Amino acid sequence: xxxxxxxxxxxxxxxxxxxxxxxxxxxxxxxxxxxxxxxxxxxxxxxxxxxxxxxxxxxxxxxxxxxxxxxxxxxxxxxxxxxxxxxxxxxxxxxxxxxxxxxxxxxxxxxxxxxxxxxxxxxxxxxxxxxxxxxxxxxxxxxxxxxxxxxxxxxxxxxxxxxxxxxxxxxxxxxxxxxxxxxxxxxxxxxxxxxxxxxxxxxxxxxxxxxxxxxxxxxxxxxxxxxxxxxxxxxxxxxxxxxxxxxxxxxxxxxxxxxxxxxxxxxxxxxxxxxxxxxxxxxxxxxxxxxxxxxxxxxxx
Ligand code: NAD
Numbered sequence: 324x325x326x327x328x329x330x331x332x333x334x335x336x337x338x339x340x341x342x343x344x345x346x347x348x349x350x351x352x353x354x355x356x357x358x359x360x361x362x363x364x365x366x367x368x369x370x371x372x373x374x375x376x377x378x379x380x381x382x383x384x385x386x387x388x389x390x391x392x393x394x395x396x397x398x399x400x401x402x403x404x405x406x407x408x409x410x411x412x413x414x415x416x417x418x419x420x421x422x423x424x425x426x427x428x429x430x431x432x433x434x435x436x437x438x439x440x441x442x443x444x445x446x447x448x449x450x451x452x453x454x455x456x457x458x459x460x461x462x463x464x465x466x467x468x469x470x471x472x473x474x475x476x477x478x479x480x481x482x483x484x485x486x487x488x489x490x491x492x493x494x495x496x497x498x499x500x501x502x503x504x505x506x507x508x509x510x511x512x513x514x515x516x517x518x519x520x521x522x523x524x525x526x527x528x529x530x531x532x533x534x535x536x537x538x539x540x541x542x543x544x545x546x547x548x549x550x551x552x553x554x555x556x557x558x559x560x561x562x563x564x565x566x567x568x569x570x571x572x573x574x575x576x577x578x579x580x581x582x583x584x585x586x587x588x589x590x591x592x593x594x595x596x597x598x599x600x601x602x603x604x605x606x607x608x609x610x611x612x613x614x615x616x617x618x619x620x621x622x623x624x
Pocket of ligand 1: 472495496497498499500501502523524525526527530543544545546564565566567603604605607
């Protein structure tokens with residue numbers, strides 16, 4: 324029997340290093356902006372309720388702002404808040420000239436219409452990039468705020484100079500937050516970009532066969548360890564977006580974070596792979612801060 328040996332020099336796409344580089348750059352730019360114009364980028368976050376994961380995400384966004392010399396404000400509202408109170412909070416932030424970026428931490432409680440709320444944010448302050456105006460511009464390839472997670476993935480691909488042109492990218496997941504926007508960005512005539520993209524979702528048939536054709540896989544479905552080694556071809560680039568809390572009694576918190584990729588089995592097959600934690604999650608914050616800086620400098624013009 325012939326034995327075929329594959330030599331794969333797998334490299335970790337290190338979100339820690341790249342996000343730190345992005346943050347260092349923003350810190351220097353923010354200092355310059357302050358010295359020249361007195362302007363300090365200011366991000367406002369609205370947190371409704373006290374969901375554990377949302378609390379963690381908002382806390383790290385606020386901490387990152389202070390690390391790089393941005394201002395931040397947190398508006399906390401109870402889980403049973405009336406929709407009109409949230410509407411008023413957004414209107415106030417829209418009108419506040421000192422606020423450059425507004426984010427509403429998702430998901431919102433079921434009694435609140437998420438699309439309505441997102442649609443109320445002034446598009447000039449829409450640093451999450453979820454407003455229909457931002458989405459429309461992104462689809463047309465016009466300058467706008469790109470949703471932070473897909474934007475973070477693009478920054479990571481760019482940093483490691485990963486060749487994407489002409490590659491077949493398979494995106495698992497079609498959410499407005501991750502799957503759909505990253506599929507659009509990878510497909511655009513840009514660098515990174517110019518991929519042939521297949522978007523898979525919960526109704527996709529033959530997912531394994533489709534994944535096996537992929538040069539690049541973006542796993543964004545939210546199912547721990549879903550992408551297994553038998554779904555990945557040699558030398559593929561694997562981007563793991565998933566974050567699932569799984570029980571781990573050995574941890575003080577009682578849980579640990581797992582991605583959508585069966586990392587230990589898949590990593591040896593790949594040319595590049597993102598870890599969880601330490602990959603896309605950190606890049607998401609770096610991208611949000613970049614959007615906030617851009618919002619602040621646009622307002623300044
Ligand atoms: P979502 O639930 O809105 O969307 C999941 C998508 O996966 C859907 O489009 C669904 O059709 C698809 N899907 C579900 N099961 C599937 C299956 N068996 N086969 C194929 N497709 C399937 O989730 P989301 O908001 O897009 O988030 C996805 C994951 O990414 C979650 O784990 C979330 O926590 C994580 N996330 C991480 C970051 C980050 O910064 N790293 C940011 C946002 C979301």
